[in-house]
Amino acid sequence: MNTFISIVIIFGLLVFIHELGHLIFAKRAGILCREFAIGFGPKLFSYKKDETVYTIRLLPLGGFVRMAGEDPEMIEIKPGFQIGLGFSRNGKVKDIVINNKSKHPDAKVITVEKIDLERKLMIQGYDENDELQTFDVEPKADYIFDEQRTQIAPYNRQFGSKTLAQRAIAIFAGPFMNFALAAVILMSFALIQGLPVDKPIVGDVIEDGAAIEVGLQKGDYVVAIDGKPLETWGDLTSVIQRSPNKELLFKINRDGQLFEVAIVPDARTGPNEQVDGFIGIYPPTEFAVVGAIVFGFTQTWEYIVLIIESLGMLITGQFTLDHLSGPVGIYNYTGQAAEMGILVLMQWAAILSVNLGIINLLPLPALDGGRLMFIGLEALRGKPIDPQKEGIVHFVGFALLMLLMLVVTWNDINKFFL
Template structure:
């Protein structure tokens, strides 16, 4: 699998599951979802199903669910306009033809005096110079502008009409689905690779390690090293790591018989540029559905804790912005992970999914956490924040996030290519 394909699959899955969470819980709350989009920019592909337009867009940098009421309607119908009306079998308005009425010769022309597409769902006006009429509008009627049909959004189908709890759930569902995806990614890894078992046993050997050269085999039980016994894999590896280039006597048990071999640990560079001893063995593993499920949850939790610790270090200055990776950096790291195989790629996908969930939950404008913050303020105040002011805050937040993205991307380019 090449890097580009791996990035498309992984990021497509992360964005899809995130936006799918928003979509499902918004629809459950009765909110009209106009569009479910993967990517930004011009549309590449689209289709409509159950009131929602599903689109794939050119720039694969995220996605969105466009819920009714979050943005102003693109077409405003004002008194004095002449529009065309097409009725359904119950004599309710099914289509409102805004322009190009000649393309709909069967429509009834009306000069608008009053129209309410949110509450009363009625349209009033003159069909002749002196005939004033009022018609009811179907709650799933569409208006047609430039031959594009858009479903109207009565107030009870709009985001703002729902309770604080339902709106919060529709927002938080996106990041939560990323945590769910991470659990499944780690579970899949455990089911395929097996779960590490914390026992002093040889689970596997590298092709060129001292253990293989000394004659150790998979399944050997390590009884002692230099006369010291161990209760766990971690204790054993810590002992070996402290002894690079040192000769050790390994006592092991195989098929009920105990033997000893002498070997010298190789050295590798540790996390603080210090050498660590290695003998070329892997931890033992076991395959279990129950254990794999537990592994999925524990790995997601541990990854979450690590990311929060890293964020804390970034805030306190222990990490610099140079440590952040943008799209270019993630692409480069994904290429390195792809070379390690599908199993490591599953772990990488889980880590990225947790990261996306956490970042989106931060209380920053334009992110899900920022939207939750405004919903929380509404719950405390007992009334919503002015939509225009909230929209401006999110716009400025989005602009700042884009500037940060550009800065991080430029840093990635300098790091990896210049």
């Protein structure tokens, strides 16, 4: 249950922040955002504020911001259609009733002759007396279909009407917000845990190490080992790690009193099958707001570099698909992180946030990076790509991504359960 709660909170936060980035910068550019959704599939909850419907959907596998102009309009009115019109106080059309006109007895029923709801914002049609009339339409008029309201999207409110820079920023904002979230999480981690101090001081002692057996205490300053003076925490750990099962003579300064103790580091096998010495001590920490801010940004950058390097190894064949993890693997690792405490879980959430940002920036169809690639091509060509062709590329790319997800998930099942 703890794993499930952790994964819901972490993924919900990561997706929410990512989509919030798209939403904020799309709205700043003047793009009509019809829906802000967390999840896919049937709606579980919906709430409309201003122009946008905020929804939570059944399948928690991501989210989306539906911007006007990215997809064909769901409602299309052609000449010959019979519609009802509702008017604002200034005489312009504010409601366009598609069906169930009997429920809107005050609506003026016309048969459409011409209609332009993108640029001219006008409707021309014949009334019940066969008289041809022309009506101006409000920029924020609504379609009413099955008693559900959908705002029209004039061209100046559509994604494609904006400058290349505005569109690129609206797309890039999602991954950027994931990087920003990782930095904030890591700043919070540093404020809670403290920042490592690069001095040969015992920060804490664990219960099952050689250090506690000889009486080392928090705050002890390790002056020298085997007569060699130490200046940094790195000096201390390098000597210990190189000396598994070897007796070392520690010179300790405790509150101004000097004494020596002999310690034999345990031999422990690391992730690369390398045997290192281990005595069971942690580095000292300090609490500093400025240091925490710097740590948040620098650690986020290190995660970005590490993940990019891993992707490079995947491309060069040093990694295979077996090294990748999908939803099952992430669920399993999140459970392990949750068992190790909130601080480890925070670090794991930061790594996942950076990973989500980088993956989305890959120049692959259906991802943010793929959309940015098409914007770049438009800049080079001086004209946009045919929307239908772009849509086909994104559809094929999405299908291939789903196939990759199935392969990775099957690998996870074999790895963890079979």
